[in-house]
Amino acid sequence: AQTVTQSQPEMSVQEAETVTLSCTYDTSESDYYLFWYKQPPSRQMILVIRQEAYKQQNATENRFSVNFQKAAKSFSLKISDSQLGDAAMYFCAYKETSGSRLTFGEGTQLTVNP
Amino acid sequence: DSGVTQTPKHLITATGQRVTLRCSPRSGDLSVYWYQQSLDQGLQFLIHYYNGEERAKGNILERFSAQQFPDLHSELNLSSLELGDSALYFCASSIHFRDRRYFGPGTRLTVL
Numbered sequence: 001a002q003t004v005t006q007s008q009p010e011m012s013v014q015e016a017e018t019v020t021l022s023c024t025y026d027t028s029e030s031d032y033y034l035f036w037y038k039q040p041p042s043r044q045m046i047l048v049i050r051q052e053a054y055k056q057q058n059a060t061e062n063r064f065s066v067n068f069q070k071a072a073k074s075f076s077l078k079i080s081d082s083q084l085g086d087a088a089m090y091f092c093a094y095k096e097t098s099g100s101r102l103t104f105g106e107g108t109q110l111t112v113n114p
Numbered sequence: 115d116s117g118v119t120q121t122p123k124h125l126i127t128a129t130g131q132r133v134t135l136r137c138s139p140r141s142g143d144l145s146v147y148w149y150q151q152s153l154d155q156g157l158q159f160l161i162h163y164y165n166g167e168e169r170a171k172g173n174i175l176e177r178f179s180a181q182q183f184p185d186l187h188s189e190l191n192l193s194s195l196e197l198g199d200s201a202l203y204f205c206a207s208s209i210h211f212r213d214r215r216y217f218g219p220g221t222r223l224t225v226l
Contacts, residue, residue, distance in 0.1 A: 042219075043202060043219070043220055043222075044116070044217065044219055044220075045204060045206075045217035045220075046217075047214060047215075050214065091157065097212070098211070098212070099170070099211070100145075100147065100159070100162035100169055100170035100211050101159040101162070101170060101172055102147075102149075102157075102159060102215065103159070104156060104157035105156075106156055107156070
């Protein structure tokens with residue numbers, strides 16, 4: 001079974017600084033998707049960024065970028081120029097290409113200090 | 115706003131009772147997924163329906179059931195409720211299972 005591990009239960013960053021959240025996963029599949037979701041205090045699940053495993057280029061969305069290391073099964077999220085609104089729980093998630101299920105990690109609570 | 119609606123927002127009930135959670139997917143989305151978020155188990159996939167048919171089951175208890183109706187809205191039925199069923203229940207939708215999921219705001223269930 002696929003597993004997703006986020007080893008940092010909590011992280012903090014100063015406003016305008018850069019922070020990296022870590023995620024590792026385990027799978028025997030060669031084609032899959034990886035995601036980072038943000039869950040602010042409102043509890044809404046918001047997609048931050050998506051990476052397709054067959055693409056070697058790392059995905060970027062404005063201030064958010066990933067470092068996808070397929071051989072190492074690592075998928076970290078970098079947030080640049082952190083803003084107060086980035087404070088949230090961040091979840092890493094995995095999905096088989098043809099699968100229904102999103103498998104989530106335990107989450108990393110990010111605090112942004114002014 | 116994701117376009118996915120869930121009702122009710124909050125539900126408080128007693129052990130042994132039965133409740134129904136409702137989800138309306140985004141317009142045009144044929145797939146509906148249910149997830150449970152609890153302190154103990156984290157975010158867990160429960161079940162996936164596509165155009166009225168069950169497509170995949172995850173960690174869904176036998177006391178729970180779901181269905182998707184012809185108008186594509188879905189209901190999650192939870193029966194013989196236990197304290198441990200207290201959680202946030204999310205519905206998500208997508209056009210096809212390969213596509214991006216859009217999550218609803220969730221239903222907070224409290225079992226006393």
